[in-house]
Amino acid sequence: MNDTSKPTPDSPPAPAAAPGPLLPRVYDLELPGCREAQLSPEEVDHFKTNGFIVKKGLIDPFELERVADSVWSAAAQLRFPLDRNDPATYTLPKDHGLFPETEPKHTYHDGAGIPNYFGGKTGGWTWRHYAPCTEDWFLERTARHANVQAVVRQLIGENVRPSERCRGLYVVFPQSSDLDGGLSMHTDGIASQLNCMIYAAACPPGGGGFTLWPGSHRSCYYHMETEYNMEPKEGYAELLAEIKATVEPVEIAAEAGDCCFWHPRSAHSAGVNTTSQLRIVVPCDFQQDNPTEPLPPYSGYSLRKARATGKSLSPENSGKKDELRLQWWIDTREFTAPDSPPRRDMWEDWAI
Numbered sequence: 001m002n003d004t005s006k007p008t009p010d011s012p013p014a015p016a017a018a019p020g021p022l023l024p025r026v027y028d029l030e031l032p033g034c035r036e037a038q039l040s041p042e043e044v045d046h047f048k049t050n051g052f053i054v055k056k057g058l059i060d061p062f063e064l065e066r067v068a069d070s071v072w073s074a075a076a077q078l079r080f081p082l083d084r085n086d087p088a089t090y091t092l093p094k095d096h097g098l099f100p101e102t103e104p105k106h107t108y109h110d111g112a113g114i115p116n117y118f119g120g121k122t123g124g125w126t127w128r129h130y131a132p133c134t135e136d137w138f139l140e141r142t143a144r145h146a147n148v149q150a151v152v153r154q155l156i157g158e159n160v161r162p163s164e165r166c167r168g169l170y171v172v173f174p175q176s177s178d179l180d181g182g183l184s185m186h187t188d189g190i191a192s193q194l195n196c197m198i199y200a201a202a203c204p205p206g207g208g209g210f211t212l213w214p215g216s217h218r219s220c221y222y223h224m225e226t227e228y229n230m231e232p233k234e235g236y237a238e239l240l241a242e243i244k245a246t247v248e249p250v251e252i253a254a255e256a257g258d259c260c261f262w263h264p265r266s267a268h269s270a271g272v273n274t275t276s277q278l279r280i281v282v283p284c285d286f287q288q289d290n291p292t293e294p295l296p297p298y299s300g301y302s303l304r305k306a307r308a309t310g311k312s313l314s315p316e317n318s319g320k321k322d323e324l325r326l327q328w329w330i331d332t333r334e335f336t337a338p339d340s341p342p343r344r345d346m347w348e349d350w351a352i
């Protein structure tokens with residue numbers, strides 16, 4: 001039999017394979033101070049260089065039990081036949097008729113949004129449960145938690161806008177195989193100054209942990225026309241493609257109560273969950289307490305750019321076919337003072 005994989009002396013050399021995205025490595029650095037609310041100099045350096053730090057055990061897992069429980073009670077209300085004690089029953093929402101877009105994510109409902117959203121491209125492996133994350137008991141255990149706020153203040157300063165909501169409980173279901181071709185790298189089109197992923201349940205390696213391209217916060221920050229609003233210059237897609245081809249992403253595996261603080265310009269993705277557990281993460285957004293627009297920005301556009309499209313900016317119309325989509329699930333807003341170009345020192349208005 002011919003072995004066609006071996007070139008014969010006369011055959012032209014095979015073209016070099018196009019460089020593929022680099023695969024994630026599990027982040028396992030335990031920087032000095034990572035178990036304290038106080039930031040250490042090493043953590044500040046790591047945040048500035050890489051765009052993130054992980055604080056271990058920042059929230060007592062006991063306090064997060066009620067947060068994680070709300071996923072299981074919502075599953076019961078939605079009539080998913082999930083038995084918490086039997087991972088074999090952790091079947092995808094789409095197997096229970098809840099996909100695609102059972103109710104479109106853009107639905108504004110006079111600011112209340114929707115209780116649940118089921119996504120995950122073709123695979124249907126993500127569930128975003130929004131319902132409890134504006135409630136005081138939820139916020140006190142997450143975005144408003146004293147230790148979370150202490151870290152936020154050490155990073156962006158004492159003047160922090162009070163948190164009114166988290167994005168939601170972001171659940172990644174186990175997949176038997178990689179249903180959607182891996183990570184979906186992107187940057188968020190929001191005006192936050194700092195983000196935090198709170199792990200409400202343990203997430204082992206391969207468990208769909210938040211995944212981030214270290215150092216991308218700098219290159220993406222300097223590729224914007226303005227500092228905080230979503231105004232990428234030409235070539236942004238190419239920049240992201242280059243990061244994907246050249247930077248090794250890190251996957252944040254964590255215990256319940258661990259918190260990953262990250263710079264909002266970082267390229268990132270939810271991980272792929274190949275374990276038998278649900279991944280439950282609560283993303284939070286923070287900014288300084290300066291005057292802001294009343295509503296969050298539209299997906300992919302600053303308000304200035306959204307106005308320039310000439311499309312309807314009515315929140316209730318938002319996201320319908322060919323309309324802009326208001327990101328009602330985001331707590332941060334554009335500052336009303338005009339945004340300025342990226343600073344030479346991107347930390348100038350931070351506390352670090």
Ligand SMILES: O=C(O)CCC(=O)C(=O)O
Pocket residue numbers: 167170188209210211268269270271281283
């Ligand atoms: O679920 C995750 O880990 C990432 C979520 C995310 O990228 C987003 O909310 O914009």
Ligand SMILES: [Fe+2]
Pocket residue numbers: 186187188268
């Ligand atoms: Fe994102």
